[in-house]
Amino acid sequence: MKLTASDSGQARIIHVDAERIDAAVALQFKDMMRDRSAGAPGRILLDLGSVRFIDSSGLGAIVASMKQLDGGQKLELVALSPIVETVFRLTRMDTIFPIHQSVDDGLSQDAA
Amino acid sequence: MSRPPESPGSDCTASGRKLRYTLDPGMGDVSRTCVQIESDLVAAGVPPENAVRMALICAEALNNIVEHAHADREGGWIRVAVRTDTPCQITFRDNGAPITDGILPQGRPAMPGQSTQSLPEGGFGWLLIRSLSSDLDYSHEDGENTLRVTLR
Numbered sequence: 001m002k003l004t005a006s007d008s009g010q011a012r013i014i015h016v017d018a019e020r021i022d023a024a025v026a027l028q029f030k031d032m033m034r035d036r037s038a039g040a041p042g043r044i045l046l047d048l049g050s051v052r053f054i055d056s057s058g059l060g061a062i063v064a065s066m067k068q069l070d071g072g073q074k075l076e077l078v079a080l081s082p083i084v085e086t087v088f089r090l091t092r093m094d095t096i097f098p099i100h101q102s103v104d105d106g107l108s109q110d111a112a
Numbered sequence: 113m114s115r116p117p118e119s120p121g122s123d124c125t126a127s128g129r130k131l132r133y134t135l136d137p138g139m140g141d142v143s144r145t146c147v148q149i150e151s152d153l154v155a156a157g158v159p160p161e162n163a164v165r166m167a168l169i170c171a172e173a174l175n176n177i178v179e180h181a182h183a184d185r186e187g188g189w190i191r192v193a194v195r196t197d198t199p200c201q202i203t204f205r206d207n208g209a210p211i212t213d214g215i216l217p218q219g220r221p222a223m224p225g226q227s228t229q230s231l232p233e234g235g236f237g238w239l240l241i242r243s244l245s246s247d248l249d250y251s252h253e254d255g256e257n258t259l260r261v262t263l264r
Contacts, residue, residue, distance in 0.1 A: 023175050024143040053146075053164065055171040056240055060233035067228060083164045090243040091236045092221035 001025050005036040012040035013103055015047040021058030029058070033065035040073055045106040049079035054087050078106050131156070133192040137182035142174040149194060156196040162263060165244050166200055169261055172237040173204050181208025181257060200263040210252035218242070
């Protein structure tokens, strides 16, 4: 599992280079997110475009990642594949996180 | 009884329309087994969107079995039987501790507007299993748990 971060304007994009966020990698994901989020000025767009599977452990790790952000930072989700979208919808976590279809969609909200 | 060409990790055999898997209660086996199950289901002709949902049910149920039924125990085993025809059904059997009072947890979704710090990081497993299934059947007999899940 690899997380790569890049900054665009006032937003940071963190791309998850892994097909699964599940119990086997949940802790690792949370630690890597703490690392990649550090110093991000505001919005963090978590690009899940490569993720083909997430279970409740993976969901929990994303929630934990949000909780470990500092006050000025905000976690938003990008490019949810069908099963990932299903998991967020069934748990109503789609009401908690802003969700965008693509990184461009997420970034276009910055241009105000 | 025929064996699929490759079944790395999990011990998988196929007979008729049932795929069977045996695993040790270690987290590594759960992930690998779920990947195998999803791939075997697609190979058996199950639509991919159903196969991944069944794999998700497996991940949730197996994580629960490992964490609760087999916690701190030795000599544990877990067996999974997956029916590939309609309705898709998955049966989990293990020789671990029974579910408390024999009652399957409900699970609870997040509440819109809920504050960040109050959000739970766990407990969504049973909610997902219930949401994805039309029937759940659990029993504990002779030291064995059996959980049968029918895909919605």
